[in-house]
Amino acid sequence: MVAFNTLSALALAVLLAGCALGRYSPSGVPAGASREDVLRIMGPPTATYTMPDGHERLEYNHMPAGKQTFMVDLDAGGHMAHWENVLDENHFAAIVAGMDRDDVLRLIGPPTYTWHYFRPAPANTWLYRFETIQRCILFEISFDAATGRVIDGDYPPDPGCADNAAR
Numbered sequence: 086m087v088a089f090n091t092l093s094a095l096a097l098a099v100l101l102a103g104c105a106l107g108r109y110s111p112s113g114v115p116a117g118a119s120r121e122d123v124l125r126i127m128g129p130p131t132a133t134y135t136m137p138d139g140h141e142r143l144e145y146n147h148m149p150a151g152k153q154t155f156m157v158d159l160d161a162g163g164h165m166a167h168w169e170n171v172l173d174e175n176h177f178a179a180i181v182a183g184m185d186r187d188d189v190l191r192l193i194g195p196p197t198y199t200w201h202y203f204r205p206a207p208a209n210t211w212l213y214r215f216e217t218i219q220r221c222i223l224f225e226i227s228f229d230a231a232t233g234r235v236i237d238g239d240y241p242p243d244p245g246c247a248d249n250a251a252r
Contacts, residue, residue, distance in 0.1 A: 111126075131144050140159060152215050154193060156169060180192065180235060188235075196226075199212070208227045210225055223243045224240060225238060
């Protein structure tokens with residue numbers, strides 16, 4: 086019975102590792118792969134965006150528990166031109182006051198979770214967990230509730246880290 090349980094656990098670990106390697110990151114997609122090949126390897130995207138210059142962007146996010154969102158950019162011919170994890174401080178720095186929600190979604194995808202508040206003025210907040218070794222923080226974007234435009238961004242503490250430390 087012990088050998089069966091060990092074998093079952095090993096088989097499950099191999100299966101999960103295969104899923105993580107094959108579908109978690111676009112690193113397994115060869116440069117220049119067709120859209121069809123990207124979909125075959127990565128599965129269906131969580132969203133698809135038409136970028137301002139007309140190219141297509143495929144989103145692969147791992148929300149709400151994940152800390153990565155991969156964007157795969159396809160060229161005019163429908164082949165993979167570029168991919169990257171967009172949940173990092175470089176991409177967050179590109180978000181400026183006045184951008185709208187669609188601009189933010191095309192840039193970094195959907196948030197980990199959202200919040201609405203009424204003071205000092207009604208606003209909506211999008212919060213993103215992301216990987217960082219320096220500190221346990223979130224990226225937060227505040228949108229004006231009336232216009233849907235970005236007010237500002239900030240890096241508050243991640244309350245999930247406090248929960249983890251208490252365990």
